[in-house]
Amino acid sequence: MSLARRPSRPGGPAADVVKNGTAPGAAELCFRARGVTKVYGEGQAAVHALRGVDLDLPEGEMVVVLGASGSGKSTFLNILGGLDTPTGGEVLFRGQDISRANQRQLTEYRRRHVGFVFQFYNLMPSLTARENVALVTEIAEAPLAPEAALAMVGLEDRLDHFPTQLSGGEQQRVAIARAVAKQPSVLLCDEPTGALDSATGVRVLEALKTVNDDLGATTLLITHNAGIADIADRVVLFADGRVREVRVNRAKKQPREISW
Numbered sequence: 417m418s419l420a421r422r423p424s425r426p427g428g429p430a431a432d433v434v435k436n437g438t439a440p441g442a443a444e445l446c447f448r449a450r451g452v453t454k455v456y457g458e459g460q461a462a463v464h465a466l467r468g469v470d471l472d473l474p475e476g477e478m479v480v481v482l483g484a485s486g487s488g489k490s491t492f493l494n495i496l497g498g499l500d501t502p503t504g505g506e507v508l509f510r511g512q513d514i515s516r517a518n519q520r521q522l523t524e525y526r527r528r529h530v531g532f533v534f535q536f537y538n539l540m541p542s543l544t545a546r547e548n549v550a551l552v553t554e555i556a557e558a559p560l561a562p563e564a565a566l567a568m569v570g571l572e573d574r575l576d577h578f579p580t581q582l583s584g585g586e587q588q589r590v591a592i593a594r595a596v597a598k599q600p601s602v603l604l605c606d607e608p609t610g611a612l613d614s615a616t617g618v619r620v621l622e623a624l625k626t627v628n629d630d631l632g633a634t635t636l637l638i639t640h641n642a643g644i645a646d647i648a649d650r651v652v653l654f655a656d657g658r659v660r661e662v663r664v665n666r667a668k669k670q671p672r673e674i675s676w
């Protein structure tokens with residue numbers, strides 16, 4: 417591993433820059449990506465969304481993914497989550513190649529291992545918070561009780577509220593509880609605070625941090641908000657379909673210490 421020490425950015429915590437984000441011989445990797453490409457469409461209309469991504473992500477970390485619009489962040493997250501497959505290259509999850517898995521294997525992988533949180537909460541409006549979470553726990557192998565999942569995100573006193581009776585931040589926390597109730601190995605979050613103001617977004621980040629700390633789920637969080645990088649163990653910067661830089665924060669901030 418090649419390390420260069422420098423402050424991550426003015427005012428931010430000190431960080432180590434990891435060359436290419438790869439860590440040969442690293443003990444326990446959750447994901448190992450090599451030469452990952454993704455091309456949408458063909459010929460003149462082809463879009464090269466990923467142009468050769470190499471990245472190692474150790475187990476259990478909180479990873480913040482930054483990059484300009486169109487740089488390939490969501491495409492890469494969707495591949496890690498088994499929602500999509502790469503055009504080329506290799507993605508290993510705990511040593512298993514998910515880049516060549518068939519649809520049935522990907523469905524099984526997602527069901528057993530992956531929780532998703534998106535910008536919009538996609539809760540069932542006719543179901544309470546508890547019932548929205550129970551939808552998942554009824555089909556999971558070793559789920560948390562819906563009440564326990566909702567307590568983890570600070571909603572133990574909102575169990576019987578319907579989505580319309582909850583604020584945007586509370587609805588997002590129900591969505592997080594739903595994603596983590598099956599105790600996923602990996603939690604993939606695409607702009608989870610994108611629709612929220614700063615104070616509400618901080619509560620959502622606190623919920624994600626609790627989940628990361630308590631369940632140990634490797635957590636990836638895409639954001640356009642560079643300030644959020646300060647709560648991460650590792651910050652991955654995408655540019656033009658590639659990983660431009662990976663920083664490892666030596667000291668993390670608490671969500672309540674940041675604002676935007």
Ligand SMILES: Nc1ncnc2c1ncn2[C@@H]1O[C@H](COP(=O)(O)OP(=O)(O)OP(=O)(O)O)[C@@H](O)[C@H]1O
Nearest residue numbers: 456463464465483484485486487488489490491492
């Ligand atoms: N299903 C698709 N069909 C065609 N092109 C796509 C598709 N999905 C993404 N793209 C293109 O691939 C490129 C990367 O998109 P992606 O959504 O991964 O970027 P992003 O970094 O997540 O952007 P944003 O921050 O705006 O969400 C973009 O040029 C996008 O238009």
